[in-house]
Amino acid sequence: MRKLENRYVWEVPVRATHWINMLSIVILSVTGLFIGAATTVAHSTSDYTMGWVRFVHFTTGYIFATSVVSRIYWSFVGNRYASWREFVPFVTADGRRRMMQTFRYYLFIDRTPPDVVGHNALAGATYLLVFLLYLLMVLTGFALYGQYAPGGVVSRLTGWLFLVISNQGVRLAHHLTMWLLIAFAIHHVYSAWLMDVKEKGGVISSIFGGYKSIRVKG
Amino acid sequence: MDEHSGGHGNGNGQASISQLLEERGVSRRDFLKFCSAMTAALALPATFAPRVARALDEVKRPTLVWLEYQSCTGDTEALLRTANPTVAEIVLDILSVDYAETIMAAAGHLAEENLDKVLKDEKGKYLVVVEGAIPMKDGGVYCCVGGRTALDRAREVCGGAAATIAVGTCASFGGIPAAAPNPTGAVGVRDAVPGVTVVNMPGCPLNADNLSALVVHYLVFGKLPELDAIGRPLFAYGKRIHDNCERRAHFDAGQYVEKWGDEGHRNGYCLYHMGCKGPETFHNCPTQRYNEKTSWPVGSGHGCAGCSEPQFWDTMTPFYRRLPHVPGFGIEKTADRIGVGVAVATAAVFGAHGVVSAMRHKDTSDETKED
Incomplete structure (x- = not known):
């Protein structure tokens, strides 16, 4: 027999950056798709539709970048569930075993989801990949943005990218990575839902309130 | 090339440019108009125009050699059709062009002798313009002039110059000869001749007014204009x-x-x-x-x-689409169609997973019902 215990898992910065990221990605994807495949929407040359769409995209880009950097910072000062160690389970034999455990559950080989408090090991490793994609988006996005003012701060920080990849290559990477992140979002919502049902730990509500129901031996 | 500057240019370097222009029937007014146009092209304040005019009056004519390798001669064409100044003004009067394959009268070993003379007499002082890419593969055998490879000759000529100007996209970055699969291993001058000062003036063709402005800058200020990270002058390539x-x-x-x-x-x-x-x-x-x-x-x-x-x-291809093709996918597959495919496939996979999961009632954490 086990007892349920409510444990504070996701601290405020973790939840805040999670939702800021989510909202940013939605706004950035919608505005980005319009920027990438613009069609005529204006009735007059005095309109400023694309101007505003780009303004929202760039502003949201700054917010998203700040959120991503804040979350990375928090992975060094936050609690153990927010720690960077959660995202590199594959460096230890135990972590690899736990990743495989989750993987087996996903493949319907095992019937019991692994007992975890924070992220499961497979999710942690996935989020490392997702954060690398975030950083790729921030880098390619700011590099493209910075081109409006060569020699400016943004272009000085990111202009080197064009010496490595062609301008069009940067755009293609920015575009395809958006689709990878959309695919991730689909998987993420599904997996959270699945684990909410199967773990019965309230993982969905935990990202709103911060508490998870943990089974402890008692 | 005519008797005016044939052979070697340093011989008649004493005559000022305005004198030479006058001899050729170019009015003072046209000369000042040219100076104003160049001042504008260099993004200098209009007050610089008289200074440009004065400097061009006083300057000694530099010797220039024009090397042409893997190119379509489009940049030479662009130069010969330049609006400011006229062909005669820039090619024959402002610069002393001692070697240019397309337009020089000399041919064969006489032409090469002209070039050798410049290398010897004007070492470190002459300007080189390179048009066209330089092939590197198999020792550079795919482009030879006068029995020597472009690579060998360009290294010698550019190595002894005050500055090298790569005109057109081919000379700057390899251009079309360097396009995949690049059978001759073509590269731009900067890659073929490392270690020398190269100004890149890409464009297909080069905009000859920009070349004029660059030369004027060099004559007026005695140095090259500010360049960006890949060697392009900011006055012409500083903005999108x-x-x-x-x-x-x-x-x-x-x-x-x-x-x-x-x-x-x-x-x-x-x-x-x-x-x-x-x-x-x-x-x-x-x-x-x-x-x-x-x-x-x-x-x-x-x-x-x-x-x-x-x-x-x-x-930059396809020219009529915003994004390039995704490597490994068919020609007509755009990034967005692939992206939608990835998203739909993800939804389908996890949707199916959800259906299976919903039917598996006993795979939850242990003893939860009692909790």
């Missing part, structure tokens, strides 16, 4: 086409050409939707224009092809 485009208001408004010849096209809307590479391309085409400032591609209703950017043939 998109940021100075005459159709920019339509871009910001949200008015695009969506089909060739549609209403938007007839109204001069933005060509972004049709794959215009103005947002990817650093060049002063919108302000400098071509053919005596008559027009330029976007001005005449066609999107920018990005011709002055590195690897333009490989990366």
Whole structure:
């Protein structure tokens, strides 16, 4: 027999950056798709539709970048569930075993989801990949943005990218990575839902309130 | 090439440029107009025009040699058709062109002797213009002039020059000869001749007014203008086409050409939707224009092809789409179609997983019902 215990898992910065990221990605994807495949929407040359769409995209880009950097910072000062160690389970034999455990559950080989408090090991490793994609988006996005003012701060920080990849290559990477992140979002919502049902730990509500129901031996 | 500057230019370097222009029937007024145009091209304040004129009056004519390798001669053509100044002014009077394959009278070993003489007598003082890419593969055998490879000769000539000007996209970045699969191993001058001062003036063709402005800058200030990270002068390549485009208001408004010849096209809307590479391309085409400032591609209703950017043939294609093809996928697959495919496949996989999971009632954490 086990007892349920409510444990504070996701601290405020973790939840805040999670939702800021989510909202940013939605706004950035919608505005980005319009920027990438613009069609005529204006009735007059005095309109400023694309101007505003780009303004929202760039502003949201700054917010998203700040959120991503804040979350990375928090992975060094936050609690153990927010720690960077959660995202590199594959460096230890135990972590690899736990990743495989989750993987087996996903493949319907095992019937019991692994007992975890924070992220499961497979999710942690996935989020490392997702954060690398975030950083790729921030880098390619700011590099493209910075081109409006060569020699400016943004272009000085990111202009080197064009010496490595062609301008069009940067755009293609920015575009395809958006689709990878959309695919991730689909998987993420599904997996959270699945684990909410199967773990019965309230993982969905935990990202709103911060508490998870943990089974402890008692 | 005529008797005026044939053989070697240092012999008649004493005559001032205005004197030479006068001899050729170019009025003082036209000369000052040219000075004003060059001042504007260099983005200098108008008050610099008299200084430009004075400097050009006093300057000693530098010797220039024009090397042509893997090219279509389009840059020579562009120069011969330059509006400011006329051909005679720039080629014969401002510069002493001692070697230029396309236009010199001398041929064969006599021509090569001219070049050797410049290398010896003007060492460290002459300017070199290179047009065309330089092949590196198999020791550079795919382009030879006078029995020597372009690579060998360019290293010798550029190595002894005060500065090298790579004109056109081929000389700057390899251009079309360097496009995949690049059978001859073509590269731009900077890669072929490392360690020398190279100014890149890409464009297909080069905008000759920009070359004139560069030479004027060199003559007036005695040094090269400020360059960007890939060797392009900022006065001509410091801003994107998109940021100075005459159709920019339509871009910001949200008015695009969506089909060739549609209403938007007839109204001069933005060509972004049709794959215009103005947002990817650093060049002063919108302000400098071509053919005596008559027009330029976007001005005449066609999107920018990005011709002055590195690897333009490989990366700016397809010219009528915004994004390149995704490597490994079919020609008609755009990034968005692949992206939608990835998203739909993800939804399908996890949707199916959800159906299976829903039917498996006993796979939850242990003893939860009692809790």
